[in-house]
Amino acid sequence: MSTTFDRVADFTFGLRPEDLPETTRKAAARMFLDTLGITIGAGPMEAGRIARDTATVLYGAGDTLSARMMFDGRRVSAAGAAYAAATATDNLDGHDGYNPTKGHIGVVVIPAIAALAETVEDFPGPEALAITTIGYEVAGRAAISLHDTVSDYHTSGAWNALGVAAIAARMRRQSPAQLREAFGIAEYHGPRSQMMREIANPSMLHDGSGWGAMVGMSSAILAENGFTGAPAITVEEDRVAQHWQDLGSFWQMEQQYVKPYPICRWAHAPIDAIRQVMREHGLTHDQLAQIHINTFHESACLYPGLPATTSQAQYSLAYAVATQAAYGHIGLEHISGAGLTDPLVASIHDRITVGEDKRHSDRFPACRVADVTVTLSDGRVIKSGDVHARGAPEDPMSDAEVAAKFMAFATPSLGETRAADIRDTVLNFTEADSKFSDLGRLIYDPA
Numbered sequence: 001m002s003t004t005f006d007r008v009a010d011f012t013f014g015l016r017p018e019d020l021p022e023t024t025r026k027a028a029a030r031m032f033l034d035t036l037g038i039t040i041g042a043g044p045m046e047a048g049r050i051a052r053d054t055a056t057v058l059y060g061a062g063d064t065l066s067a068r069m070m071f072d073g074r075r076v077s078a079a080g081a082a083y084a085a086a087t088a089t090d091n092l093d094g095h096d097g098y099n100p101t102k103g104h105i106g107v108v109v110i111p112a113i114a115a116l117a118e119t120v121e122d123f124p125g126p127e128a129l130a131i132t133t134i135g136y137e138v139a140g141r142a143a144i145s146l147h148d149t150v151s152d153y154h155t156s157g158a159w160n161a162l163g164v165a166a167i168a169a170r171m172r173r174q175s176p177a178q179l180r181e182a183f184g185i186a187e188y189h190g191p192r193s194q195m196m197r198e199i200a201n202p203s204m205l206h207d208g209s210g211w212g213a214m215v216g217m218s219s220a221i222l223a224e225n226g227f228t229g230a231p232a233i234t235v236e237e238d239r240v241a242q243h244w245q246d247l248g249s250f251w252q253m254e255q256q257y258v259k260p261y262p263i264c265r266w267a268h269a270p271i272d273a274i275r276q277v278m279r280e281h282g283l284t285h286d287q288l289a290q291i292h293i294n295t296f297h298e299s300a301c302l303y304p305g306l307p308a309t310t311s312q313a314q315y316s317l318a319y320a321v322a323t324q325a326a327y328g329h330i331g332l333e334h335i336s337g338a339g340l341t342d343p344l345v346a347s348i349h350d351r352i353t354v355g356e357d358k359r360h361s362d363r364f365p366a367c368r369v370a371d372v373t374v375t376l377s378d379g380r381v382i383k384s385g386d387v388h389a390r391g392a393p394e395d396p397m398s399d400a401e402v403a404a405k406f407m408a409f410a411t412p413s414l415g416e417t418r419a420a421d422i423r424d425t426v427l428n429f430t431e432a433d434s435k436f437s438d439l440g441r442l443i444y445d446p447a
Contacts, residue, residue, distance in 0.1 A: 002103070002236040005183075009176040011247050012134055012166045016124035020133060025430050027254045029151045030399065031096050031136070033260050033406050033426045035106035036443075038095045039085055040419070041262075041409030043447050045310065047204040049086025055080035066219065067118035068444040070111065071413070078115040082164065085111035087210030091334070092436075093314040094262035094409065097322040098136075099392065102195075102365045103156030103185075105163060108213040109135035111165045114443060115217065116171045122404050123171075125434030131167055133253045138162025140252040142232075145240035151234065155198065157191040157215070161236065165223075174224055182272035184229025185219035199264075202315040213381035216237055222423045239270025257392040258402055260328025261330040263313075266299040268389035269360075271330070274321050277374050277384045278328075283408050285325045285344070289377045291352045294320065295370035296360040304354070306346055310336045321372075322348035331408070333341040344355060360386075367392070403427075413447040414446055 015249050020028070042048050059080025060066075067081040068074065076084070089095055089107045089439040097104045109132055117123075165182040168174070174182070191211040198205050219229070219318050234240055261271060270293045277283065298315060307313040313320075313335035322345045323334045360369050368389040374382045392396050397405070404421055410419035425439045 001251060002231070004179055004241050005236050006246060007233060007247055008138065009179055012138065012170055013176065013180060015130055015134060015248070017124070024133060024251045025129050026125070026251050027256070027427050028132045028136075029253070029427050030258070030402050031106050031161060031253070031256055032110060032129070032132055032401055033423060033430070035089065035095050035110045035279070036422065036426065037409040038092050038262070039070060039089045039110065040413050041094070042088040042092035044337070045088065045091055047091035048084070050204075051084045051087035051167065051210060055084040059083065065119055067115040070114050071445070071447045072442050073092065073444055073446050075300070079114035079214050079221070081118070082108070082111045082217045083210050083214040083373070085114065085236070086122055086213035089206055090206040091208040091311070092262050093206070093264055094259050096256045097265055098140050098252060098400060099257065099365050099367060101140050101156070101159070102147060102153065103143060103160070104207055104209060105136045105139045105156070105160055107207070107209040108157070108160045109139070109167065111128055111213055112167050112217060113171070120171050122435055122437045123294075124260040125429030125436065125438070126432060126434065128436050129429050131170055133251070134170055135163040135167045136253045136256070137247060137251070138166040141243050141247065141278050142234045143245045145234035148243065148320060149237070153195045155191065155195045155208030157193065157210070157212030160209060160212040161186040161190040161216035161219065162203055162234065165220045167352060168217060168220030172220070172224065174220070178223045180231070181227065181229050182220045182223035183232040184234055184282035184445050185222055185227065187214050187231055187232040187234055189215050189219065191215065196301065197336055199303075199315060201309040202303050202309070205310055206311070234411060249250045249298055255393055257389070258397045258405070260390050260397065260405070261320065262332060263320045264302060264315050265368060265389065266296070266302055267317045267366045268391070269322050270295055270299065270317060270325045270372060272390050273323050273347065273370055273372040273384040276387055277372060277382055280300075280323065281382060283376070285348055287376050288325060288348065288351060288374060290375040291321065291325070292373045293317065293352065293354045293370060294357040294360065294372070295354065296364040296368070298364060299368070299370065300354055300356040307340055308347055313340060317354060318349050318352040319345065331398050349432040367394070418442060
């Protein structure tokens with residue numbers, strides 16, 4: 001086995017909850033809560049319903065490896081339960097991410113833990129946070145390694161499958177040899193789907209994370225049963241060793257961004273730029289004669305027209321900026337249903353132009369920066385200057401804001417009491433006497 005794999009295996013199986021810095025434990029609880037809120041909010045959406053119904057048809061299981069689907073209650077295989085929840089979460093683009101990965105981790109980590117918890121004995125809350133952290137740390141480095149060794153831009157499912165495999169190995173008490181095979185299987189079969197193809201044609205495919213969860217879980221169980229895979233390049237090749245050297249010392253868990261809006265992260269800097277200008281100058285939408293957005297290349301490639309579907313709305317740019325200008329926030333009601341045909345948003349959309357700025361492109365993916373130039377109806381011109389997307393470590397959301405976001409997405413489906421119980425239970429995972437079953441009793445019954 002390679003030295004790098006040995007390091008990863010030691011981390012996966014040897015990390016103790018008490019080894020985590022307090023800041024990392026709190027970050028894990030925040031990300032767990034934030035992702036869970038999007039999972040709940042996405043539950044009634046069409047993509048999630050289709051995924052759950054499909055799981056019952058295609059991904060059933062015997063008693064040993066069956067799991068209830070989150071906020072549904074029907075039993076399918078653990079792989080099917082993880083797939084359904086990750087697919088639903090992926091289709092409401094409000095979940096966390098990490099800039100260097102150019103993608104998302106929590107979208108598979110939380111569904112995987114919830115599914116696997118149905119197949120193992122109960123475990124303490126601090127262990128849940130340790131498992132969460134393992135998933136983030138392994139998947140994040142696999143992502144950076146993949147981006148560093150291939151020429152095109154793959155979706156998150158291509159690499160977050162390895163994070164799921166690590167979680168499964170830890171929870172099911174597999175051996176290092178089984179983990180190595182699971183990594184090899186997961187990387188080989190990971191959905192290396194083309195991200196920019198989805199950007200050009202927004203659909204329910206989103207970031208491939210549903211299949212990342214399915215592949216990761218399936219790979220772990222295949223390895224547990226003796227199936228073998230070729231060594232994972234993203235873990236074992238010499239040219240990626242540098243990306244794993246800081247495992248256990250630099251905590252990517254603390255570097256995740258939280259999204260203020262259920263919109264592709266690439267649109268967030270322009271959204272925040274128009275938000276900043278309007279707040280600082282006390283502007284209303286009827287004062288905006290023209291808005292010009294300067295942004296990075298990937299952002300400029302986002303869907304340009306007025307969206308006809310929820311998927312198009314989430315991969316929008318001008319539409320998202322217009323919605324922010326109109327209402328001062330962007331919620332699920334703006335990217336679905338009647339919100340897609342809002343005449344006020346359409347009128348502001350007509351006043352927006354978009355251009356790529358090399359300065360901003362050169363800084364991607366390390367950061368997402370944009371600026372806007374606003375021409376007012378009285379002829380004044382206001383420039384925002386460079387604006388970073390909110391929610392990242394350089395401009396983080398507060399604990400209160402993260403909790404409020406969770407409640408905003410969870411309450412419509414679950415009611416305030418059940419949503420608040422979930423919030424408090426997850427945040428209490430930092431306490432030694434907490435148990436995952438405290439949460440389990442709240443997340444499997446139908447919404």
